[in-house]
Amino acid sequence: MGGRQSKNSTETSQDDKGGKEADVADLRVFELSQILEAKPGSDEEKALMAECEAMAKCLHETSCIVVRDPRVSEQDNKAFLQLMQRYYAQPREAKLQDARPDIFYQVGVTPDGVETAKCAKDPKCIEQISTMAEENRPEVPKVADPKWRFFWRVGPRPENTKFADLNAPPVVPEAFTQEWKDTLDHWGNKTLGALQAVSEMLALGFGLERSALVDLMHNGPHLLAPTGSDLDEHSKAGTIFAGYHNDLNYLTIHGKSNYPGLRIWLRDGSRRTVSVPDGCLLLQAGQQMEYLTGGYVKAGMHEVVVTQKTVDILKSKEEAAEKEGGKMSPEDYWRISTTMFGTVCHDATLEPLGRFAELETAKDYPPILGGDQVAKALKEIGLDDH
Numbered sequence: 014m015g016g017r018q019s020k021n022s023t024e025t026s027q028d029d030k031g032g033k034e035a036d037v038a039d040l041r042v043f044e045l046s047q048i049l050e051a052k053p054g055s056d057e058e059k060a061l062m063a064e065c066e067a068m069a070k071c072l073h074e075t076s077c078i079v080v081r082d083p084r085v086s087e088q089d090n091k092a093f094l095q096l097m098q099r100y101y102a103q104p105r106e107a108k109l110q111d112a113r114p115d116i117f118y119q120v121g122v123t124p125d126g127v128e129t130a131k132c133a134k135d136p137k138c139i140e141q142i143s144t145m146a147e148e149n150r151p152e153v154p155k156v157a158d159p160k161w162r163f164f165w166r167v168g169p170r171p172e173n174t175k176f177a178d179l180n181a182p183p184v185v186p187e188a189f190t191q192e193w194k195d196t197l198d199h200w201g202n203k204t205l206g207a208l209q210a211v212s213e214m215l216a217l218g219f220g221l222e223r224s225a226l227v228d229l230m231h232n233g234p235h236l237l238a239p240t241g242s243d244l245d246e247h248s249k250a251g252t253i254f255a256g257y258h259n260d261l262n263y264l265t266i267h268g269k270s271n272y273p274g275l276r277i278w279l280r281d282g283s284r285r286t287v288s289v290p291d292g293c294l295l296l297q298a299g300q301q302m303e304y305l306t307g308g309y310v311k312a313g314m315h316e317v318v319v320t321q322k323t324v325d326i327l328k329s330k331e332e333a334a335e336k337e338g339g340k341m342s343p344e345d346y347w348r349i350s351t352t353m354f355g356t357v358c359h360d361a362t363l364e365p366l367g368r369f370a371e372l373e374t375a376k377d378y379p380p381i382l383g384g385d386q387v388a389k390a391l392k393e394i395g396l397d398d399h
Contacts, residue, residue, distance in 0.1 A: 034148075037079060037277065037295055038288045043068050045082045045210045053223050062217060069218025075279040076313030077297045079290065082207040087292060090268040093200040093239070094349050096193075098271070100186060101161055101241030102344035108161065111184045117391050119234075121184035123162040125243075130154040130256025130316075142257070149284045151276070151316050154256025160317070161241040167201030167353070171232040176359040176384035201237040201353060204266050207294055208235075208355040211264065219306070221367045226305070229357045230263065233383070236354040242317070244272065244327050245346035252319040259312035260299035260354065261390035267295045268351035273322045275350070278314040286320070300390065301357050301383065307365030308374035323348070359384030 043064065051057035071078050101108070111122040118127065132138035133154040142153055166183055185193050212226035242254040254274060267275070268289060275287040277297060289295050297313040327346075334341045357363060364380040365372065 034276075034284060034286045036286045036288050037077070038290050039285075040075070040077070040079050041071065042290065042293055043071075043078060043080045043211075043214070045080050045207065045214075048210050048214050049083070058217070058223070061214070065214045065218035067218070068211070068214050072215065072298060072302075072310050073280075076311050077277060077279070077295060078211070079293050079295055080207060080211060081293050082203075082210065084206060085203045085268070085292075085294065087269075089200055089203055090351055093196060093351055094269075094271050096189070096196045097163070097239045097241060097349045098344035098347045100163070100189060101243070101347045101349070102342075103186075103188065107186075107188065111163070111186050113181065113184065116181050118162075118164065119391075120164050120166065120181045123164070125159045125161050126157045128160070128162065128255075129157045130258040132257045133157075138257070145282065149278070149282055151257035151278075151284070151314075152251060152253050152318050154253055154258075154316075158253065158255050159242070159247055160254045163237075163239055163241075165197045165201060165237040167198065167205050167235045167237050169232055170234075171358065171360060174360050174384075175382070176388075197237055200268075200351065201235070204237070204268070204294065204351075204353040205235055205355065208264055208266055208296070208353070211296060212355075219367065219369075225366060226263075229305070229361050230355060231358060232360075233263075233356040233358045234387075235356055236262075238350075238352045238354050240317070240348075240350045240352065242274075242348040243346060244319070244323070244348055245343070248319060248324065248327060250319050250321050250324050253316065254319070254348070255315075255317035257314060257316045259314050260297070261301070261387060262299040262354040262356040263301040263305075264355040265297045265299055266353045266355065267297075270348060270350050272326055272348040274317045274320055274348060276316055276318065276320075280311055280313075286322075299354070301363060301386065304363045304378045304381075304386070305357075305366050305369070307369035307372040307378050309369055309372060317350070356387070357383040359387065 047061055051061055068078055108122050109124060112124060113121045139153060142150060209227050213223050216223050216225045277285050277287060279285060287295060298310045300312045302310050303312045330345060331341055361383050362380050363383055363386055365375040365378055369375060
């Protein structure tokens with residue numbers, strides 16, 4: 014293979030030694046079509062209660078759910094992936110024009126070597142990893158992630174907010190002015206719609222008002238956050254692109270990536286590779302969901318690494334290009350995620366809702382403004398070094 018080996022590679026992981034891991038594709042798929050058609054208080058909504066409760070139970074037990082939204086197509090996913098491949102294949106200097114370190118990279122591009130998984134600096138996390146069964150153990154993050162990331166706000170912005178720095182205007186890359194906004198808004202709004210439908214089902218399943226979670230999301234700084242990882246520079250199995258961590262937001266949603274590498278952990282500590290089924294989306298609970306449920310739902314852990322499957326797919330693409338008498342294009346070496354972070358409004362209060370306020374663990378989640386929670390988490394992962 015022509016790719017250069019990464020300087021921050023680790024030992025080959027368990028699934029790269031020949032063992033077959035359980036996959037997210039094995040989980041049940043929840044259909045969103047019925048909640049989209051069921052009006053609040055209708056008989057159709059009442060008939061959905063068992064499904065809503067099953068979804069809430071699944072999130073409680075696994076920290077993740079797989080859904081199918083009839084409004085989201087594979088073509089939407091592919092168009093977004095292709096644009097982001099072209100963006101990340103640009104020269105480094107061109108991409109750095111889109112960075113906004115003065116506002117903690119909360120819009121525009123975050124370069125490689127900036128984000129650091131909290132676990133890399135947390136002795137307790139490192140100790141926890143050492144106690145895990147080998148087949149479930151993540152790669153241990155030791156340095157900043159070599160991935161790039163672009164943040165693009167989706168949805169309405171608040172007219173008045175205490176957190177202006179965290180609600181900054183968008184960045185449009187100079188070389189993509191004709192297509193950037195439309196393409197990113199299209200995918201962003203599709204995934205935001207799925208997040209809202211899931212939130213309605215979860216609220217009903219949790220015994221809350223149907224709009225309870227969606228209302229907290231209103232005017233939230235939802236971030237379309239596609240990562241770009243260069244497999245030409247980092248192609249050795251075991252290389253960490255995103256170190257073992259959970260997300261600071263409410264719910265994270267993914268479509269398909271163009272290369273494998275995402276691995277998640279269920280609440281029982283078992284590891285799953287991620288192959289998003291055709292036409293489906295994967296959601297994982299973040300820290301804000303854990304807060305709102307007083308710990309009933311735990312924020313899900315995950316990592317992105319170069320697995321042996323990643324290496325094999327890259328090699329097959331290179332061989333196919335050679336058979337055609339050429340080489341892979343630069344953009345084809347970039348692994349892209351189709352990630353969206355659904356977030357509670359910064360000016361809303363995070364605290365356990367409804368029956369979750371009565372849990373013994375609720376005391377561990379005292380009221381805090383969403384923006385203050387985010388600012389605290391940004392310091393922990395190195396995006397805010399002020």
